[in-house]
Amino acid sequence: MAAASAPGKCILFGEHAVVYGQPAIAVAIEQRCEVRIEETTTKNWLIDGLNYLPEKHPHIEGLRNRLWFQGPSLKLNIISEVPAGSGLGSSAALSIALAAAMRAKKGRRVGDDGSWHEGYSSAIFQTDAYSPSQQETDPGNISVGGKKLFGFDAIDSDELGILGHAVEAASQGGRASPTDTAAVSLGGVVLVSDEREKSANWQYSRKLKTPEGERKWEVHKVSLPDSFAEVKLVIGDTGVHASTGDMVAGVAELLQKNPEKMREVEAIGNLVRRATIALKNGDLQAVGNAMTENHLLLRSLGVSHPKLEDLIQAAAPYSLGVKLTGAGGGGCMVALTTEPETVSQAIEMAGGTAYVSKLGADGVRLHE
Numbered sequence: 001m002a003a004a005s006a007p008g009k010c011i012l013f014g015e016h017a018v019v020y021g022q023p024a025i026a027v028a029i030e031q032r033c034e035v036r037i038e039e040t041t042t043k044n045w046l047i048d049g050l051n052y053l054p055e056k057h058p059h060i061e062g063l064r065n066r067l068w069f070q071g072p073s074l075k076l077n078i079i080s081e082v083p084a085g086s087g088l089g090s091s092a093a094l095s096i097a098l099a100a101a102m103r104a105k106k107g108r109r110v111g112d113d114g115s116w117h118e119g120y121s122s123a124i125f126q127t128d129a130y131s132p133s134q135q136e137t138d139p140g141n142i143s144v145g146g147k148k149l150f151g152f153d154a155i156d157s158d159e160l161g162i163l164g165h166a167v168e169a170a171s172q173g174g175r176a177s178p179t180d181t182a183a184v185s186l187g188g189v190v191l192v193s194d195e196r197e198k199s200a201n202w203q204y205s206r207k208l209k210t211p212e213g214e215r216k217w218e219v220h221k222v223s224l225p226d227s228f229a230e231v232k233l234v235i236g237d238t239g240v241h242a243s244t245g246d247m248v249a250g251v252a253e254l255l256q257k258n259p260e261k262m263r264e265v266e267a268i269g270n271l272v273r274r275a276t277i278a279l280k281n282g283d284l285q286a287v288g289n290a291m292t293e294n295h296l297l298l299r300s301l302g303v304s305h306p307k308l309e310d311l312i313q314a315a316a317p318y319s320l321g322v323k324l325t326g327a328g329g330g331g332c333m334v335a336l337t338t339e340p341e342t343v344s345q346a347i348e349m350a351g352g353t354a355y356v357s358k359l360g361a362d363g364v365r366l367h368e
């Protein structure tokens with residue numbers, strides 16, 4: 001048995017635009033998804049006691065092919081506080097937690113010098129997790145004196161991020177930024193940008209061939225100043241589910257039909273650069289204003305929803321800033337506030353479900 005958990009995520013700035021190489025900022029939230037795996041003698045895989053249907057679970061299937069190819073059948077239990085299909089990274093949290101549990105259980109062969117004999121890493125170019133047919137290469141016999149690492153020692157956040165991003169991209173029609181999977185695996189606050197930012201702590205680069213061309217992202221961690229201890233995020237779930245893949249495809253279609261809308265995408269990028277400075281300076285009101293401005297630009301990309309607008313309107317009077325978060329089309333909004341209880345009540349009165357979180361929780365964790 002192996003068990004791992006990963007947090008949901010909330011995008012503060014830059015969703016959708018980040019798919020086109022603009023910067024984005026996301027935080028890990030306190031709500032988590034835990035996955036337990038156990039080998040079973042049944043022919044079929046089981047999820048929460050039911051037969052596993054690959055077509056219903058593209059992320060799990062993607063990991064099964066890449067990390068558990070021809071391995072024994074598994075029984076999965078998923079306990080999640082992250083609402084599904086709501087823009088809070090439920091699929092990223094599931095993918096990263098499952099990848100961690102699988103790697104911990106399967107182990108990793110390493111050589112005497114600690115070099116990997118199997119696995120996916122930005123330092124190993126011959127293992128392309130992004131290719132749909134890629135399985136982990138069989139390393140054959142390990143060199144004399146080599147060993148196999150299990151559990152925590154086998155886990156690597158770079159590998160989890162690559163695998164998570166690869167299965168997200170595959171299930172989103174080939175268009176996915178690494179924002180969600182980076183926030184969920186690394187935890188804290190992440191800045192994803194088209195260039196390496198000197199003021200942030202660079203972690204790794206990611207490349208992806210999308211239907212619109214190759215994209216490259218630089219992933220960083222950001223530390224927030226102490227003033228952020230005074231504020232919370234209140235997330236309001238509309239209960240309306242929208243598929244991220246469909247929303248991302250909708251924006252791609254809009255941009256194809258109306259190329260001038262690319263100006264909105266670029267405006268979001270400029271705003272995120274300003275917001276990054278405000279974040280680092282601990283200027284809470286400037287951060288809130290930038291969130292509200294970001295919402296208006298997302299609205300003009302057609303990804304808001306009447307229920308999101310209702311919750312945003314209800315939360316706005318008690319918040320520093322409000323916006324939709326994630327793919328939109330339903331899903332969630334987020335408010336930055338010093339009055340989390342009042343904002344939660346306002347959201348619930350307007351028909352939403354409220355979740356409160358600090359900005360930046362722990363990333364993936366192995367439990368057993």
Ligand code: MEV
Pocket residue numbers: 011014015016017018019087089175176177178179180244248326327
């Ligand atoms: C979804 O949480 C965020 C989007 O920007 C898609 C992505 O970055 O892959 C809408």
